[in-house]
Amino acid sequence: MSTHSDTDVSHEKRSFKKPTMPNLDSEWLTQVLLYLNLSVFAMAGAIARQGITLLTVFTGSYSPSGLLWCNFGGCIIMGWLEESDIFAVIEEQKGVEKRKIPLYVGIGPGFCGSITSFSSIMLEAFLFGANQNIPKADYPDAGYGVQSVMAIGLIHYSLSFAGLLIGHHIADFLPIPCMSVPFERAVSFVIGCCSIALFCLFIIFAAVWKSWRTWMYLGLWALAGANFRFQFSRMNRLGSGKNPWGTFTSNMIGTIILSVGVILQMGFVGDSQLVTNVVQCQIIGGIVNGFCASLSTVSDLVNECYNMSYKRAYVYGWFTNFFGFSLMIVILGSFTWTNSLTAPHCA
Numbered sequence: 001m002s003t004h005s006d007t008d009v010s011h012e013k014r015s016f017k018k019p020t021m022p023n024l025d026s027e028w029l030t031q032v033l034l035y036l037n038l039s040v041f042a043m044a045g046a047i048a049r050q051g052i053t054l055l056t057v058f059t060g061s062y063s064p065s066g067l068l069w070c071n072f073g074g075c076i077i078m079g080w081l082e083e084s085d086i087f088a089v090i091e092e093q094k095g096v097e098k099r100k101i102p103l104y105v106g107i108g109p110g111f112c113g114s115i116t117s118f119s120s121i122m123l124e125a126f127l128f129g130a131n132q133n134i135p136k137a138d139y140p141d142a143g144y145g146v147q148s149v150m151a152i153g154l155i156h157y158s159l160s161f162a163g164l165l166i167g168h169h170i171a172d173f174l175p176i177p178c179m180s181v182p183f184e185r186a187v188s189f190v191i192g193c194c195s196i197a198l199f200c201l202f203i204i205f206a207a208v209w210k211s212w213r214t215w216m217y218l219g220l221w222a223l224a225g226a227n228f229r230f231q232f233s234r235m236n237r238l239g240s241g242k243n244p245w246g247t248f249t250s251n252m253i254g255t256i257i258l259s260v261g262v263i264l265q266m267g268f269v270g271d272s273q274l275v276t277n278v279v280q281c282q283i284i285g286g287i288v289n290g291f292c293a294s295l296s297t298v299s300d301l302v303n304e305c306y307n308m309s310y311k312r313a314y315v316y317g318w319f320t321n322f323f324g325f326s327l328m329i330v331i332l333g334s335f336t337w338t339n340s341l342t343a344p345h346c347a
Contacts (some may be wrong), residue, residue, distance in 0.1 A: 015025070025028035031125070033102040033185075033192045035227065041110030042226030043219040045074070045200070046290050049115045063155075067120050071298045072117035072163040078299040080166020081108050089178040094207055099233075102188035102266055103179075109233065109300070114226050118296035119254040119322065120289075123262065125152045126328045132336055153321065157170050162300045199223075213279070214346070217286025225254070225294030233300075244304045247297065248320055254296030257325045259331035261288040268342040269333060281346035 052073070053066030087101055093125035098104045103285035127133045139145060199220075206216035228250065265284045267274040273283050301320065305313040 016020045021120070030100070030102065031167060033188045034105050035253075036192035036195045037102045037106030038110040038226055038230055039186050039206055040191060040198060041106035042114040042222050043198070045111040045114030045226075046218055046222030046294050047215060048111075049117065050113075050215070050289060054190040065124060065152075067117065067124060068156060068159060071121075074299045075160045075163030075302055076107060076167040076170070076290070078112040078303055079164035081112070081167070081173045081239055083171035083250045083304060084174050084176060085171075086179050087184070090181050090184055093181055101184065102192070103184050106188070106191065109230050111298075112299040113297040114294040116298035117254075117293035118251040118298050118301060118320075119258040119292045120296075120299065121152065121156050122321075122324045122328045123258055123332075125149045125325060126332055128152060130333060130336060132341050134341070144220060149325075156298070156301070157317075160298050161306070164299075164302050164306055169262050170265045174248060178249070213282050214285060217282055218290040221286040222292030222294040225291040227229065229295050230298065242301075243316070245314045247300050247304060248316075249319060251296040251301065252327065254292045255327050257330065258288055258292035259328055260294060262332055262341070263335050265344045266341040268340045273345055276345050277339050278346050281344055285344065285346060 049067075052069050056066040056069050057064065067177040081104070087098055087104055090096070090101055091098065098108075125148075128137075131137055131139055131142070131145055173318045201252060202216045202219050205212040206220070229246075232246040232250040233252075235249060236244040238245055261284050264275055265281060275284060301317070305317050308316060
């Protein structure tokens with residue numbers, strides 16, 4: 001009897017607890033995945049914007065602006081995302097709004113917010129309005145720049161609103177089955193894990209291969225810009241919640257920093273350029289095209305205007321563009337009209 005008893009005790013001692021799966025639905029993991037998805041999609045959006053711009057700007061192009069395609073495409077995706085019921089089950093079962101779902105934050109504020117850019121529109125309007133493109137255009141007189149500014153605003157925002165509505169139509173015409181909670185969590189978890197490796201690769205590539213630095217700086221600075229914008233978006237609920245102060249603030253700050261960045265990168269004082277070091281020029285380029293362009297956004301601006309009353313939307317849209325363009329004139333214009341701009345040293 002004692003032998004059997006000793007054997008049972010030894011078996012109990014050697015027994016192991018069954019491993020438990022980690023809780024993928026915990027609040028802290030949700031927050032981690034949210035920021036990882038936001039960051040990696042922001043990097044993808046910024047790189048896509050730069051790539052589309054390079055592909056769509058060529059000699060003989062109907063439009064000299066590749067940003068048109070970026071804003072149009074980003075607003076299509078944003079429109080589809082807002083109208084689609086793909087996250088409806090998750091919202092219902094978990095009792096959360098879309099902006100707390102990691103995958104939604106990645107695609108919406110992350111990718112759409114970074115592939116579109118408000119500050120870049122302000123820069124484009126200033127360069128054409130003040131005839132500061134390189135090379136300069138042969139305007140009949142300076143007053144023709146006003147037409148260029150108006151045309152840029154009309155074309156960009158008309159296409160952006162059209163893109164948003166097309167996105168709504170796509171969501172209606174091609175309904176996608178609702179995503180389940182486990183599936184969304186699995187997808188966002190995989191993307192989050194891959195993003196960590198991607199961040200490391202970006203840093204290594206920027207340090208090792210000089211030819212990759214422009215793209216690496218672009219992606220890394222876009223990561224920071226999108227995260228700042230997401231934090232500013234918390235201000236959208238201040239007061240009555242009807243005035244998106246967060247989006248307005250991020251667009252204005254992005255425009256200010258962009259103006260300063262362009263002065264540093266393209267400024268020409270006396271007989272010398274302000275920045276002549278290639279690495280410094282590339283870093284500033286990353287701030288201009290990555291941080292500033294991702295900190296400011298058109299997709300959120302257009303979507304917010306669409307969900308407002310007509311009167312409030314016109315007031316909000318007009319003031320946003322008025323103040324943004326005014327900041328560009330005060331900062332970049334005051335430098336340009338006393339000195340000059342030239343092609344970046346790292347162009």
